[in-house]
Amino acid sequence: KNKINTKHKIYGIDKISFSKSTYKLDINSKKVADIIKKHKIDIIIHLAAISRDEDCKKDVHSCMKNNVLGTINLISQAKKYKVKQFIFASTEWVYNFENERETKKENDIININRINSEYALSKLISENNLRQFYTNHNFMDITILRFGIIYGNRLTNFSAVESLFMKVKNNENINIGSLKTSRQFIHVNDIVRGIIKSFNLKGFNILNLQGNYSITLKEILNCSINITGNKIKIYESNKGNPSIRKVSNLKATKLIKFRSKITVNEGLKDFNKYISRINQK
Numbered sequence: 001k002n003k004i005n006t007k008h009k010i011y012g013i014d015k016i017s018f019s020k021s022t023y024k025l026d027i028n029s030k031k032v033a034d035i036i037k038k039h040k041i042d043i044i045i046h047l048a049a050i051s052r053d054e055d056c057k058k059d060v061h062s063c064m065k066n067n068v069l070g071t072i073n074l075i076s077q078a079k080k081y082k083v084k085q086f087i088f089a090s091t092e093w094v095y096n097f098e099n100e101r102e103t104k105k106e107n108d109i110i111n112i113n114r115i116n117s118e119y120a121l122s123k124l125i126s127e128n129n130l131r132q133f134y135t136n137h138n139f140m141d142i143t144i145l146r147f148g149i150i151y152g153n154r155l156t157n158f159s160a161v162e163s164l165f166m167k168v169k170n171n172e173n174i175n176i177g178s179l180k181t182s183r184q185f186i187h188v189n190d191i192v193r194g195i196i197k198s199f200n201l202k203g204f205n206i207l208n209l210q211g212n213y214s215i216t217l218k219e220i221l222n223c224s225i226n227i228t229g230n231k232i233k234i235y236e237s238n239k240g241n242p243s244i245r246k247v248s249n250l251k252a253t254k255l256i257k258f259r260s261k262i263t264v265n266e267g268l269k270d271f272n273k274y275i276s277r278i279n280q281k
Contacts, residue, residue, distance in 0.1 A: 013025045013035065026070075028066070030077070036078060037080075040081075041081070042084045043085045043087065047089045049066060052119070053093075053118060056117075063122050064125075067119070071088065072126075079133075082140075083140060085142070085201070086140055088127070088145070089145055090126070090145060091119070091123050091147055092104070092148050095108065096111055097245050104248065105208075105248045105250075106248075112124060130144065130204075142205070145198060146209065149184075151185055152271070161220055165223075165272070168224035168230055169272070172232065174232060177237055177238040177243070178238050178242035179216060179236060180216055182215055182216040182245070183211075184247055186209065187262035190211075207255065207258075226265075227265075228272070
């Protein structure tokens with residue numbers, strides 16, 4: 001719902017209609033083709049998915065129907081009316097993170113047997129289906145964006161960033177594994193910029209969209225404490241065993257000149273203002 005500075009006309013498909021330019025429609029519907037034809041769509045940005053792994057585990061059938069078959073339907077309807085580019089939102093969860101010393105890159109070989117996440121599996125299957133589609137047809141540019149862990153202004157489905165901030169804001173004591181646990185968290189506005197920068201990218205491409213730097217849970221908590229002014233007690237249950245993941249952003253930097261801009265401190269300040277506005281209503 002944020003304003004996007006782009007010359008493109010944007011139309012949405014969602015199960016919930018929240019604007020005049022959003023059609024209330026399931027991505028598995030064949031009527032998607034009618035919208036593509038009516039508005040002469042050039043680029044499809046496929047963000048729709050069941051994205052919480054716990055939801056995917058509870059209902060694997062719905063997960064695969066929406067995340068895999070929904071993607072097949074969209075690319076099939078796009079083919080009918082010669083859409084120029086298909087952008088698919090994937091995830092860093094497709095990588096095997098057994099060796100935390102390794103920095104993951106787009107051309108790494110992924111062992112599907114080591115994926116224990118239904119959500120990640122659905123994304124990896126779709127990635128391979130899109131690769132196969134491109135190999136067989138080779139007329140539509142396909143861009144796969146593997147998103148890092150996204151945070152931003154929202155009220156539910158928090159990442160660790162918003163979740164820890166809310167605990168500090170509510171003066172809750174925090175139990176945590178290790179303060180040194182880190183991820184390359186990325187703000188949703190940076191994700192939007194990355195998507196826009198990938199417009200008209202030629203050929204078949206896979207790009208990681210990640211924050212530039214690893215952010216520890218300690219840094220998130222320190223920022224939260226400074227912003228709220230609250231003092232809390234923090235308990236570490238596994239201090240000497242942090243979980244660290246590293247994913248390379250180099251290809252996106254070179255190919256589409258993308259680097260994240262929003263620091264975790266800036267993102268949390270904006271999140272705090274957002275939460276305060278919501279609470280005042």
